[in-house]
Amino acid sequence: MSEVETFVKIDGFEKYEISNLGKVRNIKSSRGFKWRRK
Numbered sequence: 001m002s003e004v005e006t007f008v009k010i011d012g013f014e015k016y017e018i019s020n021l022g023k024v025r026n027i028k029s030s031r032g033f034k035w036r037r038k
Helices: none
Strands: 007-010 013-019 024-026
Antiparallel strands (some): 007 013, 013 024
């Protein structure tokens, strides 16, 4: 049984949403966010 992914807005970051599965996306484009290490 698979879990349904739901997104909610992130306080302080008006352009982004985070899902219950930990994914971050841009609200306008719905593109996922790629994490980068420095």
